[in-house]
Amino acid sequence: MTWEPERLDDQRHLSEGDPGGMLPAVAASAAHVRTGYRAAIEARVDRLAAQGRPRAIVVAGMGASGIAGDILAAVAGNGAPLPIVTVRSYQLPGWVGATDLVIAVSGAGDTEETLAVATQAVRRGCTLLGVGAPGSPLEAIATQASAVYVPVPVTGASRADLWLLTVPLIVAAAALRLVPADADLFERVAKSLEDMANRCRPSSESFINPGKALAADLAETVPMIWGSSPSAAVAAYRLACQLHTNAKYPAMWGELPEVGHHQMEAFDGPMAERDIFADTSGRTLRLVVLRDVEEHPQVTRRREASLRLARERDVPVTELLAEGTHPLERMAGLIGLGDYASTYLALGYAIDPTPVSAITEVKARISQ
Incomplete structure (x- = not known):
């Protein structure tokens, strides 16, 4: 399976590669x-x-x-x-x-x-x-x-x-x-998700589509997804789960400040090394930080220091800021974007995002 970003703007591929209708389901x-x-x-x-x-x-x-x-x-x-x-x-x-x-x-x-x-x-x-x-x-x-x-x-x-x-x-x-x-509140959440569906629709090209852009960031990397608050951490966990099930893709997740006591050491490990002379970037770490407007002041300091450290070690970083006045609105925005990104990542690898054959096989084995 190879990552081909041009697939994300191929409307025929997006339709034929998603026979189970995961994109319409997210919408x-x-x-x-x-x-x-x-x-x-x-x-x-x-x-x-x-x-x-x-x-x-x-x-x-x-x-x-x-x-x-x-x-x-x-x-x-x-x-x-x-x-x-x-x-x-x-x-x-x-x-x-x-x-x-x-x-x-x-x-x-x-x-x-x-x-x-x-x-x-x-x-x-x-x-x-x-x-x-x-x-x-x-x-x-x-x-x-x-x-x-x-x-x-x-x-x-x-x-x-x-x-x-x-x-x-x-x-x-x-x-x-x-x-x-x-x-x-629920109507505001629904309208926020409608706006996300419009921005991430399949016909929206990659350079303006946040779902496709996030999928491109994640491709060919091992994502470390951090949330800067309990709400953002839920969205981080959801994104990791969706990457697993939709894109069949590995990912780590965690919440600040806890991840600063263990995951951060991966910045100095083998997955953070990059060969600048290689034709492709290879599978290296990518730090994805889901930010919330309600952060503990010390978490904000730790987040800022962690991002500086990652960039100093050439670990690529993606930052996403939650929007909305209510925590449910903010989670919905981050979760909606992650749902689209995981589906587009699957389609960029020509993977059908709907089936979960490994899970189904395990269930069948334990039921015997």
Whole structure:
């Protein structure tokens, strides 16, 4: 597989190379925000408030469903009056009990890890909220437990339905008065994602298309993706995951200041070396920094020093600044751009971004 950037402006290639429709799925993100909000309202997630504020919120999910929990925690921020934890495994932590809210999220509604956790939550007497496909095993568990369930119309790859799965969690948290979120916020987020879809549309040429430009930056490198705040770190993790699943491409991610205590040493390692006489740049490190307007002052100092150090060692750097007044808006902008970039990176390598054959093969092997 070779990287050929001219593929990104070949409309026929972009269409034929994406038979699963990942680009249209990413472009549907704004509609997913509106649909997720409407589904949550129609499911009456506000009923959760009648039981009072829980001791803790535990979100159970894998892949994009787990990232929904991370987004919720980042929106709530450090000022949240309770812990918000994401569980990506088959078991609830031992401390989770009847005074806690467990939110089980699964796009298809049949993720085995999430079903296992939802079942444990019911047995322990936890309040349960389910989000997933209608008529699914997850909905059956919620119905049997008389729990609130939000059916969302997930189609295709669930990783492209992040906002369908995430928005109901934010609506539920708003009903519990844990986060400030109303219809106006979700409409602003949707409009931001619409603007991103317009700027990153396939017909927009590479020199003005931010999604294609980021894909070109990442190509033939090993990306180190850093977030400068909890919100930006969620976007960094999402970008790394999308690079893995869409482009079948390796990536590291982390959050400042933590990455300054280990990942930074890679600037002095073999992947940071470049042969200036080589015909191609080769696969070297690229530092991608996702910046947030809400940075701790010491994080800002560490970020600036880290970027200077990277440039002094000839490590190429890409900086992206989040925009928006609400953390959900800022995450949506960074995540939307990363979703496009990962898809364009796949297409630049002539890789179909939709199939996940290795994941499917592992699932088949363990089910035997």
